[in-house]
Amino acid sequence: MAQSAAFKRNLAGWAYVAPLVVVLIPFFVLPLIAVVAASFFETDGFGGLFPAFNLDNYTEILTSGLTFNLYYETIKFTVLTWFFSLLIGFFVAYFLVFHVRNQLLALGLFLLCTVPFWTSNIIRMISWIPLLGKEGLVNEALLKLGLIDQPLEFLLFSSFAVVVAYVHQLTIFMIVPIFNAMGRIDKRVVEAALDAGASRFDIMRLIIVPLSKSGIALGSIFVISIVMGDFFVVKVMSGGGSASVVGAFYENISVLQYPTAAASAVLLTIILVITVGLIIRFVDIRKEITR
Amino acid sequence: MNLGKGHIEIAGVAKSYDGFTYAVHGVNLKIPDGAYCCILGPSGCGKTTILRMVAGHEDPTVGEILIGGENVVGLPPVERRTAMMFQSYALFPHLTVRDNIAFALRVRGLSKTERYAKTDAMIEKVRMTEFSDRLPAQLSGGQQQRVALARAAITEPRVLLLDEPLSALDEHLRIRMRAELRRMQRELGITFVHVTHTQLEAIALADMVVVMENGKIKQSGPAREIYAAPKDRYVAEFLGGQNVLSGKVGKINGTRAMIASPEIAGIQIPMHAGARLEAGQAIDIAVRRDDVELFREDTALSDQDMASVPATILGIEYQGNFVKVMLDAAGEAEFVAYVPERRFFENPFKVGDSVLAAWLIDRAHLLA
Numbered sequence: 231m232a233q234s235a236a237f238k239r240n241l242a243g244w245a246y247v248a249p250l251v252v253v254l255i256p257f258f259v260l261p262l263i264a265v266v267a268a269s270f271f272e273t274d275g276f277g278g279l280f281p282a283f284n285l286d287n288y289t290e291i292l293t294s295g296l297t298f299n300l301y302y303e304t305i306k307f308t309v310l311t312w313f314f315s316l317l318i319g320f321f322v323a324y325f326l327v328f329h330v331r332n333q334l335l336a337l338g339l340f341l342l343c344t345v346p347f348w349t350s351n352i353i354r355m356i357s358w359i360p361l362l363g364k365e366g367l368v369n370e371a372l373l374k375l376g377l378i379d380q381p382l383e384f385l386l387f388s389s390f391a392v393v394v395a396y397v398h399q400l401t402i403f404m405i406v407p408i409f410n411a412m413g414r415i416d417k418r419v420v421e422a423a424l425d426a427g428a429s430r431f432d433i434m435r436l437i438i439v440p441l442s443k444s445g446i447a448l449g450s451i452f453v454i455s456i457v458m459g460d461f462f463v464v465k466v467m468s469g470g471g472s473a474s475v476v477g478a479f480y481e482n483i484s485v486l487q488y489p490t491a492a493a494s495a496v497l498l499t500i501i502l503v504i505t506v507g508l509i510i511r512f513v514d515i516r517k518e519i520t521r
Numbered sequence: 522m523n524l525g526k527g528h529i530e531i532a533g534v535a536k537s538y539d540g541f542t543y544a545v546h547g548v549n550l551k552i553p554d555g556a557y558c559c560i561l562g563p564s565g566c567g568k569t570t571i572l573r574m575v576a577g578h579e580d581p582t583v584g585e586i587l588i589g590g591e592n593v594v595g596l597p598p599v600e601r602r603t604a605m606m607f608q609s610y611a612l613f614p615h616l617t618v619r620d621n622i623a624f625a626l627r628v629r630g631l632s633k634t635e636r637y638a639k640t641d642a643m644i645e646k647v648r649m650t651e652f653s654d655r656l657p658a659q660l661s662g663g664q665q666q667r668v669a670l671a672r673a674a675i676t677e678p679r680v681l682l683l684d685e686p687l688s689a690l691d692e693h694l695r696i697r698m699r700a701e702l703r704r705m706q707r708e709l710g711i712t713f714v715h716v717t718h719t720q721l722e723a724i725a726l727a728d729m730v731v732v733m734e735n736g737k738i739k740q741s742g743p744a745r746e747i748y749a750a751p752k753d754r755y756v757a758e759f760l761g762g763q764n765v766l767s768g769k770v771g772k773i774n775g776t777r778a779m780i781a782s783p784e785i786a787g788i789q790i791p792m793h794a795g796a797r798l799e800a801g802q803a804i805d806i807a808v809r810r811d812d813v814e815l816f817r818e819d820t821a822l823s824d825q826d827m828a829s830v831p832a833t834i835l836g837i838e839y840q841g842n843f844v845k846v847m848l849d850a851a852g853e854a855e856f857v858a859y860v861p862e863r864r865f866f867e868n869p870f871k872v873g874d875s876v877l878a879a880w881l882i883d884r885a886h887l888l889a
Binding site: 418419422423424427428432436 | 576577578597598599604605607608609611612613614615624625627628629672673676
C-alpha cells in the first residue's frame with residue numbers, strides 16, 4: 231500500500247517533467263550522444279563512418295596550432311562582445327529601472343530595445359555595409375567633417391565590425407536579465423543607502439551591482455554561449471579575414487570530415503560547460519532568482 | 522540658536538507632486554530637541570510626506586524646514602544629520618547584520634577595523650551580537666527592526682525619523698519593540714519623529730503627538746492633552762476613547778448650557794471660562810468612555826451634576842480589566858461605555874437592556 235502511494239506520488243512528478251523529457255531526449259540528448267560517438271569514429275574521407283574507438287581525431291585537434299589560433303580568435307570576440315554588451319546592457323537596464331519614473335514609459339522603452347529583432351539577423355548584418363563600408367555613412371560623415379582625409383578601412387570586414395555586429399545583436403540578452411534583476415531591487419533599499427550618505431557611485435558599487443549579480447550572470451551565459459557557438463557573424467562581418475572555432479568545423483563538415491568536426495564540437499561543448507560552470511559557481515543563480 | 526541640536530521647525534510647508542493637489546498643506550510645527558514626537562493619522566494624510574521632507578528624500582514645494590535653527594531644504598540627508606528608519610526596514614539583503622550597520626561608516630571611508638569596532642558596540646546596544654553574521658532574510662521581524670534602528674543610529678544623527686517602524690510586526694512584538702524604541706531614544710538622547718496610524722502606539726510613546734488629516738495638522742501637543750482634550754470631532758474620534766455627541770445650544774444659565782436637540786434634549790454641558798456659546802449654535806461635545814456610567818432605566822438620578830441619555834445595549838465585550846458596552850444612544854453611530862470589570866459584574870447588564878448612560882457634567886468636553 232505504502233509503495234503504491236509512493237509510486238503514485240512519483241507518477242505525478244514524472245507527469246510534470248514528461249513534456250520536457252519528450253522534447254529534450256530526442257532533440258538534445260540523442261544528438262549529443264551521436265556527436266560524442268561520431269567523434270571517436272573513423273571515416274573513409276567520403277562521408278562514410280566506421281564505428282571505432284580511436285582518439286586520433288582528438289589528438290589531431292589538440293596538437294594542431296590552428297586550434298589554438300581559432301580559440302584565441304573566438305575567445306577574443308567573446309570577451310570583447312561580453313564586455314561591451316555588459317557595459318551597454320547594464321547602463322540601459324539601470325536607466326530604465328532607476329531613472330524612468332513612469333512604469334509604462336519604462337516598459338515602452340524596454341520594448342523599443344527589441345525593435346532590431348523584428349528583422350532577421352542577416353538583414354541586420356547587411357545593414358551594416360552601407361553604414362560602415364568604405365563609402366558608407368560613417369566614413370562619408372567623417373570625411374565631410376574633415377576629421378579624416380582617407381576612408382577608415384577597419385570599419386567594415388574587420389574584427390571591429392565583428393564585435394560591433396555581435397554587440398548590436400546580443401546586448402538585448404544582457405538587458406533583459408539585468409533589467410529583471412534590477413526591477414526586483416526594493417527602491418527603499420536604494421533610498422536607505424542614500425540616507426546613509428552613499429554617493430551615486432557607492433550605491434552602484436555596493437548596492438546595485440551586487441543585487442544585479444544574477445542578471446549579469448544570466449546575461450553573460452547567454453552572450454558567451456551564443457558568441458562561442460556562432461560562426462556566421464564572424465564569417466560575414468570579417469569578410470573572411472577572421473576564423474572561428476565553429477567556422478572551422480563547419481568547413482570540416484563541408485569536406486565530409488564528420489569525426490573531426492564532431493571532436494571539435496565536443497571540445498567546444500566541454501569548454502562552454504566549464505565556463506558556465508564557473509559563472510554559476512560564483513553566482514548562485516537559482517538562489518538569486520528565487521530570492 | 523542652538524545649532525547642531527535636533528530642534529525641528531517646519532514653517533508654512535506644502536508639498537504637491539502634480540501641481541494641483543496637495544499632499545501636505547500649510548503645515549507649521551515645532552518639535553523640541555530630544556523629544557519623542559509621533560505624527561498620527563490615517564493612511565494618505567501626508568504624515569509620511571512630512572517625514573520624508575524632514576529626512577531630505579523629498580523637497581517641499583513651499584515653506585522652510587529648520588533643524589537646529591538652520592534651513593535644511595535642499596540639503597542631502599547626511600548634511601542634515603538626520604537618519605531614517607524605513608517602513609519594513611529596507612535592510613540591504615545581500616549584506617550581513619554587521620555590514621548593514623557598518624554601511625554608513627563604509628561610505629564615509631572608515632577603515633574596516635575602525636568601522637567594525639564602532640559597529641560591534643552598536644550591535645551590542647541593540648542586543649544582536651550573536652546574529653551579527655546573519656543575512657537579513659535569516660532574522661525575525663523584531664530582529665530586523667533592531668538592525669534597522671542600529672543602522673540608522675550608527676551615524677549619531679541629531680534626528681531619527683521612523684516611518685511606521687512597528688507596522689510589520691505582530692501585536693505582541695509591537696508592544697515589546699515600542700518599549701525598546703523608547704529606551705533607545707532615551708539612551709541616544711536625540712529627537713525621534715515617528716509616523717504611525719496606530720493611536721495607542723502614539724500616545725504610549727510620544728512626548729508630543731501630532732494628529733493629521735488630509736495634509737493638515739489638526740492638533741499637536743502632549744499625548745495626555747490630545748487624548749483628554751481633543752480639539753474637534755475628528756481628533757476625538759481618531760484617538761478613540763471618547764463619545765462624541767452633536768447638538769444645538771439651547772438655554773444658557775451661568776456656567777451651564779442646555780442642549781436643545783431632540784436626540785439629547787435636556788443634557789447640560791459645562792461652560793468653561795472664556796467659552797462663548799450662543800443659543801442655537803451647533804456644537805459637539807466629547808465624553809470619555811470611562812466617564813460614562815450605566816444605570817437601570819428606572820433609576821431616578823438625583824445628582825444635579827449628572828447628565829444622562831437613555832440607551833439600549835447593543836453589545837458587550839469583556840476586555841479583562843474593564844467591560845466595553847456598546848450602546849445605541851443619542852443618535853450617534855457609536856456610543857460606548859467602559860465599565861470597570863468589578864463594577865459591571867456586581868449587577869451585570871444583558872444585550873438589549875434599556876439603560877441610562879450618565880456622566881458628570883463637568884467631565885464633558887466642548888469640541889470646536
